[in-house]
Amino acid sequence: MSVLTDLKIKERSDRKDLIIDAAERVFSTRPFNRVSMREIAGEAGIAPSSIYTYFPNQEALFVEATIRDSNLLIEEIAGIVERTRAGRPVLDRVIDSFIEFISKHDSYFRMMVVFMTIGSLSPESLKRLNEVVRRGFRVFEAAFKKMGYRGNSRILAYHIFAMLNGILVTYRKLPGRNDEKIIAHMKRVAKVFRELLQSKIRKDRQ
Amino acid sequence: MSVLTDLKIKERSDRKDLIIDAAERVFSTRPFNRVSMREIAGEAGIAPSSIYTYFPNQEALFVEATIRDSNLLIEEIAGIVERTRAGRPVLDRVIDSFIEFISKHDSYFRMMVVFMTIGSLSPESLKRLNEVVRRGFRVFEAAFKKMGYRGNSRILAYHIFAMLNGILVTYRKLPGRNDEKIIAHMKRVAKVFRELLQSKIRKDRQ
DNA sequence: TGTACATCAGTGAACGCGCGTTCACTGATGTAC
DNA sequence: TGTACATCAGTGAACGCGCGTTCACTGATGTAC
Numbered sequence: 001m002s003v004l005t006d007l008k009i010k011e012r013s014d015r016k017d018l019i020i021d022a023a024e025r026v027f028s029t030r031p032f033n034r035v036s037m038r039e040i041a042g043e044a045g046i047a048p049s050s051i052y053t054y055f056p057n058q059e060a061l062f063v064e065a066t067i068r069d070s071n072l073l074i075e076e077i078a079g080i081v082e083r084t085r086a087g088r089p090v091l092d093r094v095i096d097s098f099i100e101f102i103s104k105h106d107s108y109f110r111m112m113v114v115f116m117t118i119g120s121l122s123p124e125s126l127k128r129l130n131e132v133v134r135r136g137f138r139v140f141e142a143a144f145k146k147m148g149y150r151g152n153s154r155i156l157a158y159h160i161f162a163m164l165n166g167i168l169v170t171y172r173k174l175p176g177r178n179d180e181k182i183i184a185h186m187k188r189v190a191k192v193f194r195e196l197l198q199s200k201i202r203k204d205r206q
Numbered sequence: 207m208s209v210l211t212d213l214k215i216k217e218r219s220d221r222k223d224l225i226i227d228a229a230e231r232v233f234s235t236r237p238f239n240r241v242s243m244r245e246i247a248g249e250a251g252i253a254p255s256s257i258y259t260y261f262p263n264q265e266a267l268f269v270e271a272t273i274r275d276s277n278l279l280i281e282e283i284a285g286i287v288e289r290t291r292a293g294r295p296v297l298d299r300v301i302d303s304f305i306e307f308i309s310k311h312d313s314y315f316r317m318m319v320v321f322m323t324i325g326s327l328s329p330e331s332l333k334r335l336n337e338v339v340r341r342g343f344r345v346f347e348a349a350f351k352k353m354g355y356r357g358n359s360r361i362l363a364y365h366i367f368a369m370l371n372g373i374l375v376t377y378r379k380l381p382g383r384n385d386e387k388i389i390a391h392m393k394r395v396a397k398v399f400r401e402l403l404q405s406k407i408r409k410d411r412q
Numbered sequence: 413t414g415t416a417c418a419t420c421a422g423t424g425a426a427c428g429c430g431c432g433t434t435c436a437c438t439g440a441t442g443t444a445c
Numbered sequence: 446t447g448t449a450c451a452t453c454a455g456t457g458a459a460c461g462c463g464c465g466t467t468c469a470c471t472g473a474t475g476t477a478c
Binding site for chain 2: 013024031032033110113114116117120127128155156158159161162163164165166170172174185188189190192193194196197199200203
């Protein structure tokens with residue numbers, strides 16, 4: 001019985017993933033005010049009403065998608081921080097990976113911005129999203145420690161997270177440039193922070 | 207005849223302002239997916255159709271509102287940079303003023319984010335908004351020069367603008383804190399950048 | 413092995429709603445003689 | 446000063462549309478005997 005139940009749960013989660021995949025494809029091809037349950041259902045090849053078998057409403061679907069992608073991103077960054085040996089340029093790698101991930105997962109980023117800007121989420125959703133963000137902070141802190149920063153790395157984590165978000169919001173849609181150029185530009189702008197921080201760390205060591 | 211024409215133009219611009227004022231009041235009290243032409247008209251005390259006497263469509267109204275506020279903000283920052291004597295902490299003042307302005311003009315910020323995220327503006331609107339952003343960069347550059355920074359102040363301007371945007375997007379709606387605390391938090395996080403930059407300027411001077 | 417029944421993912425049609433925008437019109441104001 | 450006409454800001458009703466969500470149902474699959 002337990003085996004069967006497990007199978008059921010697995011199946012259910014597979015189907016949820018399928019719907020989330022479709023939602024992301026829609027999110028990354030339409031302006032977000034055009035993303036509708038009908039559109040998502042069409043992309044997934046099911047009836048709009050079927051979505052409600054797996055998600056209680058639209059917000060829950062978007063939140064679940066965001067959390068799924070956040071976990072991917074956090075794992076990727078955590079892996080980089082872990083694998084980088086002391087003395088190697090961990091922050092550059094973290095910055096590059098963050099910017100590349102979000103450029104590749106446009107849908108994820110747009111959902112994030114919607115949540116941050118709308119500010120009318122259910123308490124349950126808010127709680128889940130906040131938990132993810134806090135885990136993200138911890139990974140950034142680990143990176144600063146690895147760089148040899150001895151000051152308050154919590155506020156640095158607040159700073160870099162917001163700074164990277166800002167660069168993505170601000171330059172994601174530079175008119176008249178292709179994606180590659182835009183990504184290069186974003187990385188260059190983000191590394192201003194890394195250079196300043198490194199210069200400070202060296203100075204403090206003296 | 208010219209005098210009368212001038213009066214007409216003045217009147218027209220006054221009425222546009224009136225509608226923009228109403229739009230901003232609506233924008234700052236409703237989540238932005240609830241901001242409608244009907245709602246704005248109601249707030250302005252006119253019929254929805256009357257808005258179309260002054261603005262060709264919704265996008266044009268939002269763009270005009272954004273540009274009006276941007277000019278206010280840029281003038282404020284430019285004034286601060288101009289009035290601050292050399293050696294005084296110009297960047298702290300600029301940061302504080304930026305964060306306070308945008309916290310006070312929530313509607314402005316939300317429109318900005320919508321534009322940056324949607325990416326489906328008409329070329330005309332895009333051009334006008336870009337022109338404003340470029341003027342903003344120039345003001346930031348002036349501030350860095352005033353601080354005695356001798357390096358590439360253009361990329362610093364790109365950086366600080368995006369960083370401030372990011373801080374506002376990310377922390378504007380921290381759950382469980384009042385506005386005052388949130389503003390203080392944002393200023394603290396933004397000043398990480400100022401501290402690092404100042405440390406670098408001092409080091410370069412040695 | 414065959415039959416009756418239970419479960420439940422998935423459906424299609426519909427509900428009620430609010431949206432941006434258009435358009436024929438009204439009525440106040442200004443102009444010409 | 447009085448009358449006919451032109452202008453045009455502002456209106457109310459309507460257009461067509463797409464939205465999130467609900468619900469009575471179907472039909473495939475699994476279970477019990």
